[in-house]
Amino acid sequence: MEQSRRIAVAIDGPSGAGKSSIARAAARELGFVYVDTGAIYRTAACGMNRRGIAPEDAAAVEAALPETAVSIQYGADGLQRMYLNGEDVTDAIRLPEVSMLASRLSALPAVRAFLLDMQRDMAARHSVIMDGRDIGTVVLPGADVKIFLTASPEDRAMRRFRELEARGTPKDYGELLEEIRRRDDNDSRRAAAPLRPAADAVVLDTTGNTFEQSCRQILEIIRERIAL
Numbered sequence: 649m650e651q652s653r654r655i656a657v658a659i660d661g662p663s664g665a666g667k668s669s670i671a672r673a674a675a676r677e678l679g680f681v682y683v684d685t686g687a688i689y690r691t692a693a694c695g696m697n698r699r700g701i702a703p704e705d706a707a708a709v710e711a712a713l714p715e716t717a718v719s720i721q722y723g724a725d726g727l728q729r730m731y732l733n734g735e736d737v738t739d740a741i742r743l744p745e746v747s748m749l750a751s752r753l754s755a756l757p758a759v760r761a762f763l764l765d766m767q768r769d770m771a772a773r774h775s776v777i778m779d780g781r782d783i784g785t786v787v788l789p790g791a792d793v794k795i796f797l798t799a800s801p802e803d804r805a806m807r808r809f810r811e812l813e814a815r816g817t818p819k820d821y822g823e824l825l826e827e828i829r830r831r832d833d834n835d836s837r838r839a840a841a842p843l844r845p846a847a848d849a850v851v852l853d854t855t856g857n858t859f860e861q862s863c864r865q866i867l868e869i870i871r872e873r874i875a876l
């Protein structure tokens with residue numbers, strides 16, 4: 649479905665708050681395109697990692713950016729697939745070590761600037777639900793709806809714990825909690841586009857919610873704001 653007026657819904661929040669699964673389900677329900685911007689940063693991080701460039705080496709990162717072609721395509725199933733210089737890296741970017749690399753790389757203003765246009769371009773061409781850290785504040789400041797989705801670190805670590813357990817790749821809960829705290833700290837204390845709610849964002853705390861409850865709440869907020 650494509651409306652004549654493009655609608656943009658920005659969903660920001662910390663790691664593990666359930667943004668992607670909730671945003672994806674809401675987009676499907678509304679017939680919007682779901683854009684996972686974390687995957688864009690992860691793809692760039694994967695590119696730097698393959699070249700042996702550390703995220704802190706700003707000069708080397710900047711020099712490599714023009715040869716780091718990041719693109720999004722949508723499969724027949726409607727799911728977002730990520731390409732790095734033409735190679736499908738959709739699965740590779742989910743490796744646990746890529747999470748922290750992406751978080752570190754995303755602190756560089758040159759990286760953020762490099763990836764900005766492709767995000768705005770998606771919203772210019774489609775009605776979108778876009779999730780990330782700075783969508784409501786920087787990428788789409790004029791978004792029709794802005795939601796800041798959060799949950800306690802313990803709740804987020806527990807969700808990830810269950811997710812990994814179900815996938816057959818369990819990890820220690822304490823370690824996951826520590827990792828979430830480290831990424832929160834990294835993402836919210838950086839100077840460039842830090843994680844924070846936009847002044848006009850609705851803050852939705854999903855601590856203790858089921859997935860269905862969070863989906864229902866988010867759809868209510870969106871429908872109320874754009875009278876769908």
Ligand code: DC
Nearest residue numbers: 685686687689750751754780781782
């Ligand atoms: O959402 P995610 O965990 O896949 O994102 C990976 C990292 O990318 C995250 O730790 C911070 C960065 N990121 C960002 O800086 N800005 C965004 N809009 C999305 C992600």
